Every structure is written in structure tokens, then in C-alpha cells.
Amino acid sequence: MEILSNLALGFSIALSPYTLMLAVLGCFIGTIVGALPGLGPSNGVAILIPITFTMGLDATAALVLLTAVYYGAMYGGRISSILLNIPGDEPALMTTLDGYPMAKNGRPGQALVISGFASFWGALFATVMLALVAPALSRVAYQFGPAEYFALYLLAFSTLGGIASNNQAKAAFASCVGLGISVIGLDNFSGLPRMTGGNLHLMDGVDFLVAIVGLFAVSEVFFFIEKHGKGGAVGVKLNKFRVPWGEIWSTRWTQLRCGVVGFIAGVLPGAGASLGSFLTYMMEKNIAGPEGKFGTGVPKGVAAPEAGNNSAAGGALVPMLTLGVPGSGTTAVLLAVLMTLNITPGPTLFTDRPEVVWGLIASLLIANFVLLAMNVPLVRIFVKVLSVPPALLLPGVTMVSFVGIYSLTGGYFDLLLMILFGIMGYVFRKMDIPTVPVILGILLGSNMEDALRRAMVLSDGEWTYLFSSPIAIGLWIFAVAGFIAPVYFRNKIRKPQAVTD
Amino acid sequence: MLKSDRIFGVVVVLGAFAYIASALQTPTSFMSDPVGPKTFPVLLGAVAGLCGLIMVLKPDEEPDWPDFGAVIALAISVVVLIGYAYALKPLGFLIPTAITAGILSYQITPRPLASALTGLGLSVGLFLLFKYVLGLGLVPFPKGWFG
Incomplete structure (x- = not known):
């Protein structure tokens, strides 16, 4: 048993x-x-990245810390969904639908406990599946040449644009912006500068950490400034309660199904945890039918999206680790971590750096039990956190972002660039242009272009080489279908708005 | 009807042209591969331009733009942040951070005393955290204040 020794x-x-x-x-x-x-x-991990680097953590340590934050954030998102009716993060949006009604019915504690167990199950299932599926997928990935990788990158952009956004043109535009930015700097093949406008600061290209922190963290601050910190709903107080073992047991099939569906949604490139929670909630709502009373605060309605989003969060790590193509916004951020640590995700990661992969998987298994303990018996501690006023929190976020980027690069230029990205993120989000493809473009741009150019070198400029293998053709078909198909069923299925997890 | 998406689309199309034009200026070297350094950016520019065109022809619902007061608040914040970016190196961490955090806090919830305390607290608290817990090399005060 190879997996046991791993x-x-x-x-x-x-x-x-x-x-x-x-x-x-x-x-x-x-x-x-x-x-x-x-x-x-995504913005939580983003602002922590520069700090992690300046602390000098090694690859495994940095990855363990940041993925634990990622898993933790997926658990924590439900707390404000249930108590405040404000999703703590995008994937927790669906949890408000039954979680808040349940809290208003005087059962906030039960809602937190049921969703905590559902989160635990979803994340545990996904982590075990990650350990089983990822090595197999990484062996398939050995078959990939430059033509296949080019098609795979395209697939990531098209499904991200197709499924996780409202407007195909805007999503494709966002991808182009990201890819266009990645072109800035020295050309990998000729070593000559491109698109720098003669600016020496741009010779090294735009650091993706600067873009990530700007687009995710700084733009969020602008949103709060616009709203003047308003929009805080009346919170529900957490009273004394018993652990509802019976209700948790009654949702066992829901949790099981949602874990599986969530994982699959997570593995699909570009879909991510928001889609996972949306799909699982809708699925359970349909299975339960009108007698299920979804939307009035039923245990299944709380368990379904939480099992789904935590499972999808784990699933999204699979394509990121095995292929180097992230399945969601946050895994894109984690990919940035790997790239900055000089670790190339992809099939070779499993053979060259097994300690990184398996250390990560083992840490995630442990983290899950820690999170269950923190989110069920100790949940009161985190409920206190909700009373931090935005007027203190968001300036704090800004300062941490600035110091992080400043200590990484030591100059004002990257800080200005970060502010620029913050403004861009604000305008884009206002106009419903997704920001995740921009990040993905900056991250993957040079790999994508290299794949294209290497493929052309191999084939001596023959374009049909891009479609020359069954894997490549399959990926192209999925890419086109993933981009176009959502246009047709968008009217039938309403997606969660503003997917940015 | 002039929608934001239409205006933005026009900007995108113009930007795409500028990007393509700029890409075509890229110097090529004698060591060339079949694709060269120009093709990929030109391709991107073309796709982006097409997307801009679609935005002009099929605009979405008008986004919910901020009112005048919020725009002013945002403009102030951006200016303060730019100032902060320039001030961090010559003036040290504590003073610019206290001022910037205070102003941002005031923009979110306009209570002068609370904002001033937020600025001071964040500045000192984060400095202690970064310097002594995380071990980052931050300079607290402008050079020459304390020897």
C-alpha cells in the first residue's frame, strides 16, 4: 500500500x-x-502571504499554515451567515438561507453545531479523496505535453468565465487583462523587454502578490468606505443549547451526498466552493421537495451547503496540486504561494517533493479535527469576533496589506501598483467583471504562452499540432462547452451572485 | 441611452488597440521561435477588443454607482493611501500608519475620537506585532530622530 507509506x-x-x-x-x-x-x-490568505515569506517559513510550513487558514475560513464563513444573515465569505451565501431562519427561531446554537459537523464531514471526505485521487491524476498528467497544457489553461479560463460569472464577454475580458499583464516584463524566449513602456520597475513584470492583495484586500476596503460600514444586520444572540445529536444523525444522507457532489464541483477547474455550496443546496432542496420546508430553517438546509462548500474547497486543491491549474480564487492564491516558493505544482511535485504534498495532506487531516473542536465546543470565542467594528477591522487589513507588500519589495512602486489594483478591483466588481480570472491570468500567463510557443517549436509552426492528441481535443471540447453552455441554462438556474471565493 | 457598460466597452476597445499597437513595437531578436514575442499579446488584444465590442452592443444592467459623498470619501482614501505609500520609507512606520489608519477609519465610520484611537492603536499594535512577534525589519521613526 503505497498510500499508507506516503x-x-x-x-x-x-x-x-x-x-x-x-x-x-x-x-x-x-x-x-x-x-x-x-x-x-482569498483575501485572508492573500494578506497573509507576504508576511509568511518575510517570516522565512519553508515551503511545507508556509503551505500548511496557509491551507489551514483556507480550510478554517471555509468553516468560519458560516458563523456570520447564521448569526448576522451576512455571509462571512462567498461560499457561505447559501448557508444564510436556512441558517439565519433557524437562528431567528431561537436555535442559533443548533444551527452552528449542525453546520459545524457538516463542514467537518465535507472537508474530511474531500481530504481523503484528495489523498486518493491526486496521485492517480498526477500520473495522467505525465501524458501532458505543451499542446495539452495550452488546452488545459484555456479550459481553466473558459470554465471560470463560463460557470462562475454572469457575462461571458466580461469574464473573457478579465482573463485577457490578467494575461495581458503577465506579458509585461522580460520575454522568456528572447530575453527582451515587452510592454514595459520603458519603466525599469516593470522589467521584472508585475508581481502577482501585489495584484492579489490589491484586487482582493484593498478593493474590499473601498467597498466598506463606500457603504460607510453600514449594512450590519441585527445579530442573533447565542443562547445556551444542547448538541442536537438526533438532528445531526438525521442529516447523514444529506451530508454524504453533498460531500460527493461538492468534491466533484471543487475538482472542476474554475468552479470552486461557491458553486459547490450552490449545487448541493439546490440538489437537497429538490430531493426534499416542498415538505422539506427548505428556507424556513431546517437542519438539512444548514448541513447541505456547508458539507458542499467544505468538500469543494478540498476538491479545488486537486487540480491545483496535480496540474498547476487552480479550481477557484483561493486556490489561485495558494498557487501563487507555491510559485513564489519555487515549487512547480504538477505531476512532478508528487515524485520530487513528496514531503510537501503528503505533509500538506496529513496536516489537513489533523486541521480538520482541530477545526471541529474550534467550531463546535469553542464556537463562542469566534462569535465574539463578529462584534469587531468595520472601522477598526478594515484599516487594520489595509495596514497589514501595505506592510506585507512593503516588506517583500521594499519600495513605494509596488505599493502604488497595489493601490491601482485595488481601484481596478473596485471598478471591476461594481461592473460585475470577475476579478479571479485576472489573478489566474497573471499567474498562468507566462506558462500558457510558453506552452503555446513550445508547442509551435515542436511542430515547426504547424497550428494543427494544438489539436493533435485525444487529450488535447477532449480539453478543447470541454473548454468550448464550458464557456458556451452556461449561456443556455443561465436563465433556468439562478447562480449565487458575485462568485469570488 | 448611455450605459456604463457601453462607455467601458469603448474604453476597452481603444485600450485593446493601444495594447496591440504597443505589442507590435516589441523588439525581436535573431533567436526567434515560430510564434515570436508578438503573437500572444496581439491575440489577447484582439480577444479583449472583441469583448469590449460585445459590452458596447449588449450592455448589462446599470451598476449601482456610489453617490457623490461616497465618491469623495473614496477619492480621499486613495489620495491618503498614495501618500502613505510614499511616506512609509522616509518617515518610518508609526506616524504615517497612525494618520492613514485614522483617516480610513473616519471614512468608514465618522466618529473623530474612535478614529483617532483606531489609528493610534493600529499603528502601535501592528508595529509591536510585526517587529517583535513576526520579526520584520520595520523602522519606527524618521531617520535622525533618536540618533
């Missing part, structure tokens, strides 16, 4: 006191980040 390796790393401490710390920060409205997994 897991043993993983646990030997994950159980070292230092790594364990980082995982617990990550869970704690993550749950807070998730619970705070206005700070989601």
Missing part, C-alpha cells in the same frame, strides 16, 4: 510540534477570517 511520511512531518503549531494557528486565524464579513478565504 501518509506515514506525511504524518511524520505534520506531527512535528512546529508544523502542528502552525496548523492550529492557521485554523484559528482562518476561522476568524472566515467569520468576519468582508474578509473571505
Whole structure:
């Protein structure tokens, strides 16, 4: 059993006191980040990245810390959904539908506990599946040449644009913006500068961390300034309660189904946790029918989206680790972490750096139990966090972003660039232009162009080479279908708005 | 009817042309591959231009733009942040951070005393956190104040 020896390796790393401490710390920060409205997994992880680097953590440690934050944020998002009717992050949007009514019916504690267990199950299932599926997929990925990789990148952009946004043209435009920015700097093939406008600061290209922090964190601050911190709903107070074991048991099939569906939604490139929670909630609502009373505060309605989004969060790690193509906004941010640490995700990661992959998987398994403990018995601590006023929180976020980027690059130019990206993120989000494809474009742009040019070198400029293998043709078909199909069923299925997880 | 999407679409189309034009200026070297450094950016520009055209022809619902007061608040915040970016190096961490955080806090919830306290608290608190817990090399005060 190869997987057992791999897991043993993983646990030997994950159980070292230092790594364990980082995982617990990550869970704690993550749950807070998730619970705070206005700070989601992607901007939470984004502002922590520069700090992690300046602390000098090694690859495994940094990855364990940041993925624990990612998992924690997925758990924490439900807290403000249930108590305030404000989703703590995008994937928790569906949890408000039954979670808040349940809280208003005087059962906020039960809603938190049921959703906590559902989160635990979803995340645990996804992590186990990650350990099983990822090595197999990474072997398939060995078959990929430049033509296949080019088609795969295209698939990521087209499904991200097609499924997770409202307007195909705007999503494609956002991808072009990101890819266009990635072109800036020295050309990989000829070594000559491109699109720098003669600016020396731009010779190295635009650092994707600057773009990520600007687009995700700084633009969020602008949103709060526009709203003057208004929009805070009346919160429900958490009273004393018993753990509703019976109700948790009654949702077992719901949790199981939603774990599976959520995982599949997560693995699809571009879909991510928001789609996972949306799909699972709608599925359970249809299975339960009108007698199910979804929307009035039923346990299944709380369990379904939470099992779904946590499972999808784990599933989204699969394409990120095996192919280097992230399945969601936050995994795009995590990919940025890997790239900055000089780790190339993809099939070789599993053979060259097994300690990173299996250390991560083992840490996530441990993190799950830590998160269950934090989110069920200790949930009161995190409920307190909700009373932090935006007027303190968002300036804090800004300052942390600035210091992070400043300590990374040490100059004013990247800070100005970050502000620019913040303004861009604000305008884009106002106009319903998704910002995740921009990040993905900046991250993957040079790989995508390299794949294209290498393919053309191999074929001596023959364009049909791009469609020369069955895998490539399959990916092209999925890419086109994933981009066009949502136009037709968009009228029938209403998606969760503003998917940015 | 002049919609935001139409205006934005026109800007995108013009921007795409500028981008393509700029890409065509890229110097090529003797070591060339079949695709060269120009094709990819030109392709991107073309796709972006097409998207801009679609936005002009099929605009979405008008977004919910902020009112005049909010625009002023946003403009002030951007100016303050730009100032902060320039001030951080010569003036040290504490003073610019306190001022910037205070002003941002005031823009979110206009209570002068609370904002001033937020600015001071964040500045000192974050400095202690960054400097002594995370070990980042931050300079607290302008050079030459304390020897």
C-alpha cells in the first residue's frame, strides 16, 4: 500500500510540534477570517502571504499554515451567515438561507453545531479523496505535453468565465487583462523587454502578490468606505443549547451526498466552493421537495451547503496540486504561494517533493479535527469576533496589506501598483467583471504562452499540432462547452451572485 | 441611452488597440521561435477588443454607482493611501500608519475620537506585532530622530 507509506511520511512531518503549531494557528486565524464579513478565504490568505515569506517559513510550513487558514475560513464563513444573515465569505451565501431562519427561531446554537459537523464531514471526505485521487491524476498528467497544457489553461479560463460569472464577454475580458499583464516584463524566449513602456520597475513584470492583495484586500476596503460600514444586520444572540445529536444523525444522507457532489464541483477547474455550496443546496432542496420546508430553517438546509462548500474547497486543491491549474480564487492564491516558493505544482511535485504534498495532506487531516473542536465546543470565542467594528477591522487589513507588500519589495512602486489594483478591483466588481480570472491570468500567463510557443517549436509552426492528441481535443471540447453552455441554462438556474471565493 | 457598460466597452476597445499597437513595437531578436514575442499579446488584444465590442452592443444592467459623498470619501482614501505609500520609507512606520489608519477609519465610520484611537492603536499594535512577534525589519521613526 503505497498510500499508507506516503501518509506515514506525511504524518511524520505534520506531527512535528512546529508544523502542528502552525496548523492550529492557521485554523484559528482562518476561522476568524472566515467569520468576519468582508474578509473571505482569498483575501485572508492573500494578506497573509507576504508576511509568511518575510517570516522565512519553508515551503511545507508556509503551505500548511496557509491551507489551514483556507480550510478554517471555509468553516468560519458560516458563523456570520447564521448569526448576522451576512455571509462571512462567498461560499457561505447559501448557508444564510436556512441558517439565519433557524437562528431567528431561537436555535442559533443548533444551527452552528449542525453546520459545524457538516463542514467537518465535507472537508474530511474531500481530504481523503484528495489523498486518493491526486496521485492517480498526477500520473495522467505525465501524458501532458505543451499542446495539452495550452488546452488545459484555456479550459481553466473558459470554465471560470463560463460557470462562475454572469457575462461571458466580461469574464473573457478579465482573463485577457490578467494575461495581458503577465506579458509585461522580460520575454522568456528572447530575453527582451515587452510592454514595459520603458519603466525599469516593470522589467521584472508585475508581481502577482501585489495584484492579489490589491484586487482582493484593498478593493474590499473601498467597498466598506463606500457603504460607510453600514449594512450590519441585527445579530442573533447565542443562547445556551444542547448538541442536537438526533438532528445531526438525521442529516447523514444529506451530508454524504453533498460531500460527493461538492468534491466533484471543487475538482472542476474554475468552479470552486461557491458553486459547490450552490449545487448541493439546490440538489437537497429538490430531493426534499416542498415538505422539506427548505428556507424556513431546517437542519438539512444548514448541513447541505456547508458539507458542499467544505468538500469543494478540498476538491479545488486537486487540480491545483496535480496540474498547476487552480479550481477557484483561493486556490489561485495558494498557487501563487507555491510559485513564489519555487515549487512547480504538477505531476512532478508528487515524485520530487513528496514531503510537501503528503505533509500538506496529513496536516489537513489533523486541521480538520482541530477545526471541529474550534467550531463546535469553542464556537463562542469566534462569535465574539463578529462584534469587531468595520472601522477598526478594515484599516487594520489595509495596514497589514501595505506592510506585507512593503516588506517583500521594499519600495513605494509596488505599493502604488497595489493601490491601482485595488481601484481596478473596485471598478471591476461594481461592473460585475470577475476579478479571479485576472489573478489566474497573471499567474498562468507566462506558462500558457510558453506552452503555446513550445508547442509551435515542436511542430515547426504547424497550428494543427494544438489539436493533435485525444487529450488535447477532449480539453478543447470541454473548454468550448464550458464557456458556451452556461449561456443556455443561465436563465433556468439562478447562480449565487458575485462568485469570488 | 448611455450605459456604463457601453462607455467601458469603448474604453476597452481603444485600450485593446493601444495594447496591440504597443505589442507590435516589441523588439525581436535573431533567436526567434515560430510564434515570436508578438503573437500572444496581439491575440489577447484582439480577444479583449472583441469583448469590449460585445459590452458596447449588449450592455448589462446599470451598476449601482456610489453617490457623490461616497465618491469623495473614496477619492480621499486613495489620495491618503498614495501618500502613505510614499511616506512609509522616509518617515518610518508609526506616524504615517497612525494618520492613514485614522483617516480610513473616519471614512468608514465618522466618529473623530474612535478614529483617532483606531489609528493610534493600529499603528502601535501592528508595529509591536510585526517587529517583535513576526520579526520584520520595520523602522519606527524618521531617520535622525533618536540618533
